[in-house]
Amino acid sequence: MANKDNMINLDSDFGIDSRYKTKREREQDSIALMHARLERLKNLPKQQILRAKLMQLKLKMEDFLHSTINDNQAHFTQFLEFYVDTLYSKRSDFTRDLNITAVSLSQVINKHREPKEEFLFKLLFHSEMVFKDVCKFDNRIWLEVYFRDKINQKLSLQSEWKEKWDKQVRFSELPV
Structure with missing residues (x-):
């Protein structure tokens, strides 16, 4: 934040911290990160x-x-x-x-x-x-x-069975 070249851009599409000057830089770094992750996964036991x-x-x-x-x-x-x-x-x-x-x-x-x-x-x-x-x-x-x-x-499936059973069950009064 000391000079203009190192300012942090807030870019909602790519996260909070985006220090890339161009979209191409951002994409290249993203691809490099993905390759590094895949390489690390290949080496996991x-x-x-x-x-x-x-x-x-x-x-x-x-x-x-x-x-x-x-x-x-x-x-x-x-x-x-x-x-x-x-x-x-x-x-x-x-x-x-x-x-x-x-x-x-x-x-x-x-x-x-x-x-x-x-x-x-x-x-x-x-x-x-x-x-x-x-x-x-x-x-x-x-x-x-x-x-x-x-x-x-x-x-x-309640809509299918509720109507059938609703016709057969009644409520007359509460037992005291």
């Missing part, structure tokens, strides 16, 4: 990337449970798919570890079938072992996400 992805999954699941999202999306299957694809290069390896069929996993992920209770409990135990060395992970989160999805699904 696979174990560190895996830990980061698992942490990301945990945080996304917790965020979903603490949010007020009431949509009809299947968040459980999205999280499950991310979990399996993060840990295994082939889904068949996951099914072998859980002692389930590849068809049943595929049907759950593609929303053709609800997961059986047995599958859910196996997933709880599996994630407990996976997250043991990564971070504190309450394996109940899988059940909470699954049932939150079920609740959201029923609530999102």
Whole structure:
């Protein structure tokens, strides 16, 4: 700020601190920064990337449970798919570890079938072992996400079922 050449420009498009004299300078610096980040990512150990992805999954699941999202999306299957694809290069390896069929996993992920209770409990135990060395992970989160999805699904379809049940339920008086 001492002289005119070093003045800080406030540019809302590119953040608070923009000291570039031209748009081209700013773009070149942005490209150089991106290349440096990509190069650093290439050199990260696979174990560190895996830990980061698992942490990301945990945080996304917790965020979903603490949010007020009431949509009809299947968040459980999205999280499950991310979990399996993060840990295994082939889904068949996951099914072998859980002692389930590849068809049943595929049907759950593609929303053709609800997961059986047995599958859910196996997933709880599996994630407990996976997250043991990564971070504190309450394996109940899988059940909470699954049932939150079920609740959201029923609530999102309320217009379909409310009329039917509204005609059958009456309120005559309060019991004293």
